Amino acid sequence: MQALDLASAAPFDRVEWFTLLEEEGGLRPFIALAAEGSHAAALPLMQQGGTLVPLANWYSFLWRPLATPGANQPALLEAIARDLSTKNSRMVLWPLPDEDRSATMLAAAFRAAGWVVIRQECDTNHILRLSGRSYQAYLASRPGPLRTTLKRKAKKLEVEIHSAFDPAAWGAYQEIYSASWKPAEGKPAMLRRFAEQEGAAGRLRLGIARHEGRPLAAQFWTVEAGTAFIHKLAHVEEAVPLSAGTVLTAALFERVIDTDQVEIVDFGTGNDPYKNMWMEETRKRYRLECLRPGNPACWPRLVRAGLRKLLRRN
Structure with a gap:
């Protein structure tokens, strides 16, 4: 992770933030990492029961993959997804932004690695663009x-x-x-x-x-x-x-x-009505549930997801 200690666009992207979550928040990191030459990508995760979830807590506005500038993120994220398929059968990732294509890239990477990915909107981010x-x-x-x-x-x-x-x-x-x-x-x-x-x-x-x-x-x-x-x-x-x-x-x-x-004021997540007095735009936050179809423990969730999809079509 130290190699990914980059100039960030948000407090929740920095190594210091993940260190705080571990040392003061009591969370135990599980860092999934892939590298190619001098480039790398990482998913800061933790175990929650038998599921891998983001290394985050209620203070985090967002969670997303980290990468060095110029990295081939789709390829590196797919490599991470393939490696994780040998260790876990279920992951739930949120709150993912997609204005930077984080949710889209992750979903594509996990699907390419053989996971079934269920994508849902999970929250709203209010912003002001000056x-x-x-x-x-x-x-x-x-x-x-x-x-x-x-x-x-x-x-x-x-x-x-x-x-x-x-x-x-x-x-x-x-x-x-x-x-x-x-x-x-x-x-x-x-x-x-x-x-x-x-x-x-x-x-x-x-x-x-x-x-x-x-x-x-x-x-x-x-x-x-x-x-x-x-x-x-x-x-x-x-x-x-x-x-x-x-x-x-x-x-x-x-x-x-x-x-x-x-250039931007970010009022975090949640649809509190008072935010509309100050903010002018909203951005969606997403939840990805990633499941290994070959694991019987995932079958009930896959069946429910399939039924919901059929009902929406009808």
Whole structure:
């Protein structure tokens, strides 16, 4: 995996991320690798029962194959799929993007290696594509009620945005999160270490909104390769009348658009209605179930998949 420690397009592609999943998330990696000369491709996986699944958790926006620049990905992925057929009879891979053809390439590689592949949509990714707009141009395109809220409430709040890790700011984030409507943080030590790493690399954008000194809303973003990723957001109940979450979101949008000059803002997965206020596009995420037809344990799933296909045709 160290050979694949490349400049990435997302936090979830880096070796550091998989190391965090192992060391702080308690996951055990199973790395499938194929190489040809100086090029390589890899699938970061783990065992879940008798099934191979992505090395990922609920913090991951996406999961996809990794490869060195210039690698013949279709051939290398097929080699991985053939090798895995001697070790496992079932794999379930998600959430796969396909704007970069990850889902299509993987499905083709596993089919060519003799697997039966069932492809389904499993989630939606909300994004904003700036297309050269400034923050003010973007804001002018937002719904009227949102612009009115920002005009009325922004002056009542103090907003700070940290691009380096600050323990006091992180403490405020944790205080807000634990007092919010959100469920308890799954892996707080992992998230803090991720924030520390992103801060050290200059990619962190941690926003805190306060009213009269009291922290009311917090958001954890990162910026990388022209994309701003919105990882976590939370606010306390007292923040609602002041629209602290909305004001903080707008401040972070202004920062990443005008200062960081990102091309895309990525709001992760999930069809939460509030995302439509800020985002303008959606991208599908896919699930591939890969089965070895010669293994009797896979036959019931293959029969069910065949029946579903027949029913859809009728």
